[in-house]
Amino acid sequence: MSLDLATTRRIAKLARIGLEDAELESVRQKLDGILGWVDQLSEVDVEGVPPMVGTEMEALRQREDVVTDGNCREAVLSCAPETSGPFYTVPKVVE
């Protein structure tokens, strides 16, 4: 398996990682190495084996439908790079 530059650029874009053209080839090589390493798993014959969905086989824990959380605006906004009054703010995104 070999990753090409266009795919590398696309993966970076989907992950919102800005890459300079100069870095592209080295990132491509590293990613390619990782993918090649992980790809060894495909040598295992898993025919008829259901996908593993978790390490513990208990059922999903469920909660009752009651309001137990919220009303913590200060905490919620505390780490935001930018806020205005009760809101987070971000560079304008309009369709």
Add this chain to the structure above:
Amino acid sequence: MSYVIEGKTGNWEIVVGLEVHAQIISQSKLFSGASTKFGGEPNTQVSLVDAAFPGMLPVINRECVAQAVRTGLGLNARINLESRFDRKNYFYADLPQGYQISQFAHPIVGEGTIEIELAGGETRQIGITRLHMEQDAGKLLHDQDPTRSFVDLNRAGVALMEIVSEPDIRAPEEAGAYLRKLRQILRYLGTCDGNMEEGSMRADVNVSVRKAGEPFRTRCEIKNVNSIRFVMQAIEVEAARQVEIWENGGEVDQETRLFDPGRGETRTMRSKEDAHDYRYFPDPDLLPLVIEQAWVDGLKAALPELPDAKRARFQKDYGIPFYDAGVLVAEQSVADFFETVAKGRDGKLAVTWVTGDLFAALNRTGRTIENSPVSAEALGKMLDLISDGTINGKIAKDVFEDMVETGESPDAIVEKKGLKQVTDTGVIDAAVDAIMAKHADKVEEFRSGKDKLFGFFVGQVMKETKGKANPALVNEALKAKLNG
């Protein structure tokens, strides 16, 4: 019924499938304990889970699962006892996690159907592909600042059901009928309030066109249309756009578009260029959701009567026509009102009064059935007064108007105004005699063959008795005396 676009190269039919996002009615969010209430102060109904703080883990709300199952049952759909949650990855300012928790490969509900009714009473089955649960996103406000968008996460993490139809819809009108029927079912079930203005129900519309007999061509998806009327308009203009492209030798690109109701056109939604690369994978924070058949059976047993069943029962139990029954069951509150009025009474008389005089009064006074000026019990009592001969149908109209105005009981109004029907033949005979004496010339004309005048005499006698005379007795007395 078929909807056809006449192009230069012949007729085109349209192929439409709908994805409806319906907000689940619950107290708290799908994976956090924050409130779902609409219209709260910005960012107060947000937990650290909803704001995607590192290390916060989602815990599923059992009631949201129940609501999804109820909806599946209401759509005659298969319930999957094991379903899973996946991460749908994309970046947008209203999505703090950077992914939406959704169900991709294993939804909680599988195939079902909705029966829609078209003009003229024709019905069609529209297939449901699936229903799955997912998280709603936050809300962006663009009008607060010239260069910044403001983010309110109160809605982030509220439970949604995405209900996907098969591409079975062939006309804008069918899309409208489908949405109305789906909304009606959701409201009956109490699983979504169906309020499109507040955004608690939204539709994505998939549209393509083809010549008769062809396989499907490329479709476009029109996102987030927020009224039934706009859905129908969007389908029309998008289908016309695609026909024009194909007929001019072009290719329709599969893309996401927005409908602009002001301009009556659809346009490309650029931010969604990479939208189809969501890189779904199973959410490692959530184990498979396993539910018991016995629990599903319990939910099924507790479901309310749904519109189709109620309509059939109204037709059978109250002897009213298909159309009228449809009007009554359109809203559950109207159906309940009708049943209170009709129980133990003449169903046809009840439906006439509810859909006639009562609806007119609601319209005129700007009220809804929930705060009707005349209660169902009071209207029922008035029907009793008609049935037992206390008042006639004409006086009943006046009594009803009085009830609308004063809110008094029908008995009190009849008593107070002396509206009791006159059945004393002596009184009626006297009135007939008086009228005949007053209009001797007309009596002459009648007797020389001008039969039409009978109605005139009936009118005059009713007027003489202030409308209170029993019309059958008046007819009888007039016939005897005029012909005698």
